[in-house]
Amino acid sequence: MKGGQLPSWNDILMEIQKESTVRPDALDFVRRKYLKKLHEATGRNVIAYYSGWLQKPGFASASIDDDDKNGFMNAICGLDRSKGLDLILHTPGGDTAATESIVNYLRKMFGDDIRAIIPLLSMSGGTMMACACKEIIMGKQSSIGPIDPQYNGVSTHGVIEEFEKAIKDAKTSPETIPIWQVIIAKYHPTFIGDCEKAIQWSSDMVQSWLETGMFKDCSNKTT
16 A cells, blocks of 8 residues: 555556566465455454456356355464454355355354455345445445346346246237247246245345344334
């Protein structure tokens, strides 16, 4: 930081390139340097949870999954949990059950003393994780949401919207029925119901986290 200003991405890249001339772990060295600066500024534990999903679109391991909890367990081991946690998020989201499991684990470790820091993007399951924290810290360039649970890698909201459009078109334009039959045939018989359940599950989960976390001191939590 210079004069209270955060370095730009180009500044970071130049610093990594400079360090790479004297050390093989330049990227990790610079990353740890700035995480340490944040810890020194706040006095809180810091964990960066991010993936290269913008550089590798569609890369399966960029999404939230059950293996990620092992990473959190390794990162938290030995920390002074009384200092709380600042969680840096940069994720496209992922599996709803894995998101729930990770949040439950973090809350068992730090209670409600968790803050989400979103430098750029935290989507879907990442938004859910942020909503489970007591506070969300964002910049002018940061974005979250919407909550869009995935089912077998497919957007559940997208499926429901497509199905509802098929019903509407079939009523108003019967000539489109053969086209929609081909599209809807790709879903197995219980898929629509499973998607509806996934959406309800995610909504109930986030509402519960907000009521017991960010809004726990609010007199009216249901509006």
